[in-house]
Amino acid sequence: MARKASGRPPEEALWLWKREQALLKTLVVDRDTEAWQRDPAFSGLQRVGGVDVSFVKGDSVSACASLVVLSYPELEVMYEDCRMVSLTAPYVSGFLAFREVPFLVDAVQQLWEKEPRLMPQVLFVDGNGVLHHRGFGVACHLGVLTDLPCIGVAKKLLQVDGLENNALHKEKIRLLKAGGDSFPLMGGSGTVLGMALKSHDHSTKPLYVSVGHKMSLEAAVRLTHGCCKFRIPEPVRQADIRSRDYIRRTLGVQGAPALRPERSKKAQSPKACPQGASEEPAGTFKGTPSGREAYPRFSSVVLPRLPQLSLPLD
DNA sequence: GCGACAG
DNA sequence: ATCTTGTCGC
Secondary structure (H helix, E strand, O other): OOOOOOOOOOHHHHHHHHHHHHHHHOOOOOOOOOHHHOOOOOOOOOEEEEEEEEEOOOOOOEEEEEEEEEEOOOOOEEEEEEEEEEOOOOOOOOOHHHHHHHHHHHHHHHHHHHOHHHOOOEEEEEEOOOOOOOOOOHHHHHHHHHOOOEEEEEOOOOOOOOOOOOHHHHHHHHHOOOOOOEEEEEOOOOOEEEEEEOOOOOOOOOEEEEEEEOOOHHHHHHHHHHOOOOOOOHHHHHHHHHHHHHHHHHOHHHHOOOOOOOOOOOOOOOOOOOOHHHOOOEOOOOOOOOOOOOOOOOHHHHHHHOOOOOOOOO
16 A cells, blocks of 8 residues: 655645745754853753654655654663654655654654653754755754754755765865864855764765754754764664664564564554554644645644743753 | 756 | 665774
């Protein structure tokens, strides 16, 4: 029952999405807002979060959205939430957030309701922040909707505003010596959109870090390096590993030759991990008249619902 | 036809 | 994103 991907949205929808991005972009804060962000050792920082969405192989609709929270600086998982969702919007470069962000916001919202003390003080997002076609990537989008500091971490350079993955760029990468080394990514307008970061000593491919929300680029790069045990920042890496694992166990019985006849979909709770209450797949926009509003919009709907940001005191 | 294309 | 085994290195 692998549903197929919707084609490219009509220009009408893309126009609305661009308008949405332009509106929300005015709310982005691209500087440090928390004391720990300026501390040389990030003292005061205790919880870092990561989000990711993994897909079912032959299906472009079924996916697993995950949110994990790790302790800092130990980087041990203290919270995990994986849930199957049905994506409605197709993937369109430049509009990734409209496909994935609603589910990530839900996950954050649920964490706030059930384990507010575990709310991360910063979120690592798989994708770009201001390093984006219109300066508002998925990391900015999630940051604004949740009001949490966010860092965009992409694995490939998004070639926008004059940025090119050309010979010169590759040479700069080759010159990065040790983990933590980086160089600025300057857009055509002379603005630094992000940094290419060698996340650890023996990594060939850099990470492309950009500001998502409520954090300076300098702090974002420094913290990203501080969260890398491997090339991918541990919060995002754990979210990725666990979401894929969840999928593998969810349809492992049906997908491959059943080695274990008695294996339903019940196995999940290593730590303090709510496994998505196993209800109907989220993302099936209920109060939506079928036919109209083919794609979700949420800014003005979600913002008022979110709780006031007041970091839990320990 | 060719290059781009976050996830 | 996903399709995919072994292999080289610490």
